[in-house]
Amino acid sequence: MKKLLVSITLALALITAMLAQTSPTGSPGxxxxxxxxLFAQWxxxxxxxxxxxxxxxxxxxxxxxxxxxxxxxxxxxxxESVFYIASTSKQFTxxxxxxxxxxxxxxxxxxxxx
Numbered sequence: 420m421k422k423l424l425v426s427i428t429l430a431l432a433l434i435t436a437m438l439a440q441t442s443p444t445g446s447p448g449x450x451x452x453x454x455x456x457l458f459a460q461w462x463x464x465x466x467x468x469x470x471x472x473x474x475x476x477x478x479x480x481x482x483x484x485x486x487x488x489x490x491x492x493x494x495x496x497x498x499e500s501v502f503y504i505a506s507t508s509k510q511f512t513x514x515x516x517x518x519x520x521x522x523x524x525x526x527x528x529x530x531x532x533x
Contacts, residue, residue, distance in 0.1 A: 450481055458485040468496030 454471070455462070461469060468486025472479060482498035519525045525533060 451483075454481060454483070458483075461486045463487075464493055464495070465490065470496055470498055470500050470502070472498065 450473075454473070458469060458471070461467070462485040464487055466486040467490065468484060468488055470484045471482065473481040484496035484498050484500055486496050488494045488496040488500050516525070516527075520527055
């Protein structure tokens with residue numbers, strides 16, 4: 420499982436680098452082809468999957484699911500799949516707050532409603 424997570428993280432880093440170099444006039448087909456190639460090894464019914472959305476300049480430019488959402492029932496993962504992440508989001512909330520503190524937008528001593 421750890422190997423899978425590391426592989427997915429590396430793939431996402433490659434996508435980010437690729438998008439940074441992509442011309443705004445580049446064709447969507449080229450982007451789709453490159454991203455699909457990166458995720459090809461996980462895009463199988465017997466592989467845990469990944470749902471991916473790419474946002475550039477505030478617009479969703481790519482969305483797709485790869486692999487399976489449920490290996491026991493062979494449920495494919497799509498860009499519309501729902502993930503029940505429960506308490507997992509708390510760490511991202513904390514990180515986002517600390518980024519705002521670092522930027523000076525808020526203080527840790529501010530009222531919670533701010």
